[in-house]
Amino acid sequence: MNTFSSLTEAFQAYPTCIGIDFTEFSTWFKFELLLPSGDAYTKQEIKISNPQPDSLIQEILSQPHWQVLEIGAFENKGVWMQKVVSQLHKFTQLQKLWIRYGYTRYHAEEPLSVSLNGFPHLTTIHFQGCTISLSEPLSQATALYMELTSFEEIHDILPYLNPEKVTRLSFSEANLTTLPEQLQSFSQLKSLDLSRNNLTTIPSWLSSLKELTNISLYANPILKKTELKEAMITKLIAQCNKQNTSTHLRGLYLNLLQNQPDESATTEDLLPALSMDIELLNRKAMQKLLKKVVNPLKEKGTPSQHIALIGKFKGISVPETIEQLKQHGIEATEKRTPSTTTLCIGESLTAKQVTEVAKHQLPLALPQHLRDFLQQLDRPYLKESDAETQENLFRLLHSQEESNIKIATEIMLSGGIPEDIFYMILLLSFLKTGGYRAGFKKLLEKYTTPEQHDFIVKQQKAGFYKTIDLLFDKPSELFDLNKLVAAGLRIFAIENSQRMKSYNDEGFLRSFHYLVKRCFVAGGEPGRLAIKAQLEEKTLNVLFTDDSYFGKFKLPTELLEFTDVERIICSQNVMTEVATNRKTIQKMSSLKELVLYHYSVDITTSYGKEYYDGWQKGVAKLKDTLPHLQITVQTY
DSSP: OEEESSHHHHHHHOTTOOEEEEEEOSSOEEEEEEEEETTEEEEEEEEESSOOHHHHHHHHHTOTTOSEEEEEETTSOOHHHHHHHHTGGGOTTOSEEEEEESSSTTTSSSOEEEEOTTOTTOOEEEEESEEEEOSSOBTTOOEEEOOOOSHHHHHHHGGGBOTTTOOEEEOTTSOOSSOOGGGGGOTTOOEEEOOSSOOSOOOGGGGGOTTOOEEEOTTOTHHHHSSOOHHHHHHHHHHHHHTTOOHHHHHHHHHHHTTOOOTTOOHHHHGGGGGSSOHHHHHHHHHHHHHHSOOTTOSOOOTTOEEEEESBOTTOOHHHHHHHHHTTTOEEESSOOTTOOEEEEOSBOOHHHHHHHHHSOOOEEOHHHHHHHHHHHHOTHHHHOOHHHHHHHHHHHTSSOHHHHHHHHHHHHHHOOOHHHHHHHHHHHTSOOOTTHHHHHHHHHHSSOHHHHHHHHHHHHHOHHHHHHHHHHSOOTTSOHHHHHHHHHHHHTOOOHHHHHTTOOTTHHHHHHHHHHHHHHHOHHHHHHHHHHHEETTEEEEEOOOOTTTOOOOOOGGGGGOTTOOEEEEESOOHHHHHHTHHHHHTOTTOOEEEEEEOOOOTTSHHHHHHHHHHHHHHHHHHHHOTTSEEEEEEO
16 A cells, blocks of 8 residues: 555546545545546555645545545544535536445434535435435436435435436435335336335336346335245346336236235236246236136046146146046147147246237136146045045044054045045144154145145144144135134044054143134134034033143133033133133023132142132132022032
């Protein structure tokens, strides 16, 4: 690094210098001369032996021909900067201007006010810790990096920019909750930084910017609330540009990625999304299509039926499927022929295949339609098995012998799986249990869609409790919650404890107690199903628990629909839980008796006596508030 006595001496040593990067830190100055290098410039660091701010200012101001000026003061001691900024108008040839005043505008004691009038050649502006004054257009500006702190500030700046020139904009940390619609006219915009804002959605018109290839959404709520990633938006916009996609479809695809409903979308709108190289977009489009397209393959095939399999299918071998269909007298090919009666499309299509599918007005089948159809052909009792067959499978699954469980698994692997047993196996697969899970894994791999299987694998790692919470708190379209609950309650109703041991799971009953608790909390149909499962001869068995993992146990209001309940048995009871449900119990006109079980304690100990006395007070209070009921107390 060369050392000079003054900036003037340095300028003489580097006569081609076109600007300076001059930054003041807490105890020292950094000097870098900017030297031309083709269409850009390089930086040459130098050292000034005894820098004095006043003389430095005069030396900088003596170079009005400079094209680039970068000045900064990070500790807010840069009083000299105000003097330089007040004389900026002298630099009429400026093309790039960087001003950094404090670490951010928020750290600055008082933002530095900068006028940008009178710079006809200015192309790049990078401000930090500054406010801007403008009264004339920045007609040549192409890149703007500014710390603007509100939608209003951005709204006021944009009219001074030439939308046909600007290629880069940065509005990071601007407290944005939405984007100014003026941005729609910035047709040459290539890069847009929206990081660290409060954006929960992206307007569909953003995808109309056909030059936009880079967007930053880092640290915005939108990336937390959905599966969306900023890389997906960038990729989507780039692919839309490449395929010359219409603005309407661009907006639709963006909405799909953000889980925003767009019921106006037609089948013709959704098909092109399958040719986009974005898995999430493809999946969302397929989910929408499933709601719009009726399965044309519901009925068993006839010899005159001819299916063309177009595109790529997840988990389906097209050659094997064609052979399988032919065995049932159904013609199938990988391309459309004059005899084709149904087009079956895969999860992924090429743009050419999309055009081919849209061109021919033939019935359309989706991958899930094909899977369902194949199950009906090869595994007829998947949905049609009789009660005796299902009961036999159920008994095999819940026997003590692992060999019986293996037999049931093999039967279903070759012949199909009844729906209610499918949901039982699904629930059991989430338990951290023994060897039987390997067979269940094969069943679930065979009889689930790729989306269902991905969910199952992920939740098997999370465990039973977290999976139940997720399914109740955020119901999934992948599974029917009521069928899942019904299957779980059937498992829970098994009374032979020896059967439970076949699952090698100490927490088996506890897990399904938790399922009942979630049904009661949810109410509605799950609540009704749980009540029915616990109701026997006008007696309702309820497990209240002091396990903090379960939380408060509340009886569902649906209990009032059961007008013949005469007796409630509360096992493992905590008095506060009964008190919580007092209002519901009072409204049960048919109720005659309340049986309360509690633990036997040693009343000779201080803890035991305190527990016992508290119980007695609680029972006495219940008898006062529920005088029409017989209250019976039992101990374990």
